[in-house]
Amino acid sequence: MAVVTPADYAEELKSLDAVLRNIENVLDLDRLHKDKADLEEQASAPDLWNDQARAQEVNTRLAYVAGEISRLEKLRTRLDDAGLLLEMAQDAGDDDSIAEVGAELVGLRKSVEEMEVRTLLSGEYDSREAVVAIRAGAGGVDAADFAEMLLRMYLRWAERHGYPTEVYDTSYAEEAGLKSATFAVKAPYAFGTLSVESGTHRLVRISPFDNQGRRQTSFAGVEVMPVVAQTDHIDIPENEVRVDVYRSSGPGGQSVNTTDSAVRLTHIPTGIVVTCQNEKSQLQNKASAMRVLQARLLERKRQEEQAKMEGLKQDTTGSWGDQMRSYVLHPYQMVKDLRTEQETGNPSAVFDGEIDSFIEAGIKWRKQTELGDA
Structure with missing residues (x-):
């Protein structure tokens, strides 16, 4: 059985970083932030609930956009933190922290794969309820x-x-x-x-x-x-x-x-x-x-x-x-x-x-x- 080294972890982190950057580009994180600001403005309008169907649509869309941004940003933070921890652990020769990075990589890999699937939903009606x-x-x-x-x-x-x-x-x-x-x-x-x-x-x-x-x-x-x-x-x-x-x-x-x-x-x-x-x-x-x-x-x-x-x-x-x-x-x-x-x-x-x-x-x-x- 091959021994996994810190260099292997560093290589995988680099690979996951490239995949996540591609996901951020495809999902257009900047556009999501703009959409969130626009929807928050609509949601705060005093007459919004005069049209309940419209109000529910705005709030549902806002919850979705905010959730997408949160998932992407949390994933980015986890990936950056794992990279920083690996660097510090290698400098200090801390085997326990290196093992911790290995365990975190398992969850990161799964989370990045789940987000990557979102980029495949590009059909005409895919964005619908x-x-x-x-x-x-x-x-x-x-x-x-x-x-x-x-x-x-x-x-x-x-x-x-x-x-x-x-x-x-x-x-x-x-x-x-x-x-x-x-x-x-x-x-x-x-x-x-x-x-x-x-x-x-x-x-x-x-x-x-x-x-x-x-x-x-x-x-x-x-x-x-x-x-x-x-x-x-x-x-x-x-x-x-x-x-x-x-x-x-x-x-x-x-x-x-x-x-x-x-x-x-x-x-x-x-x-x-x-x-x-x-x-x-x-x-x-x-x-x-x-x-x-x-x-x-x-x-x-x-x-x-x-x-x-x-x-x-x-x-x-x-x-x-x-x-x-x-x-x-x-x-x-x-x-x-x-x-x-x-x-x-x-x-x-x-x-x-x-x-x-x-x-x-x-x-x-x-x-x-x-x-x-x-």
Whole structure:
């Protein structure tokens, strides 16, 4: 086994410094500071909250920009401090401090790699917030339970990162789990980040719902859509949308509302159906459902444009894509992405929201695929 020397540490610090400088240039740290000052000025305007949607947009954007600046500056400070500590330790012959630099380099390497992935999010809609839809597939009650596990996984992931979420709709299955769920991740670049999660997910385990203890394979589909911005041209004439109202219900059909507040929108030209029942008022549910419908139509438009550019005919009416990740709980423990080969032997951590390594690998894989197709 090769012995790692202080010179090796110095070389790695130099390499990480070059990568971080490139990240700072690509993310344009000076522009981020200017954006932060502009957004702080907007946020301090006395009439900002007269338009609540605008106010939330400004504050969400400000929180994101401030977070990006903080992450970059903290990373720069850590890297500079490690370099200074290494110099002082070498001068003093302090082996303990040299070892401390080696330990810090492990974390620095991971943090720089995570920031580097951000520079790959350059698609037209990557900077948008995201709407995520999860739907149980083949596998009966196990598939419904799997859909609920995936919903929790993504909500926990967002929580770990401090990203606000809003659940628009949860349609419960009769015995356990969910038939479907739709929620929003209200953070800049949520679409670009989570879009690599779109596709069919597969779970293999001993079914807790099978009294004979047999192994069961079940599937769930994940669809990620960009939130519609004011600059998008997604016009939906009223005569193209059928609105149905009904009573919200919870697990097992138990009524959670005594009025017909749940809303179902059907887009007649495409057949797209959207439901929302998690708000207390019919008007709130209708507004949320319309946002989801607009996001679905925007994603449909995006896929059609992409297919046209690639000269390919794609099914954009509800295809969940190819199978992309397997979660195996029996006869061994492993989660593996079938596109990137990224894997882990700790499914419990993954279902608790630790999916960054899969997302980062997916973003890199997508970029390499795009470059290969160019």
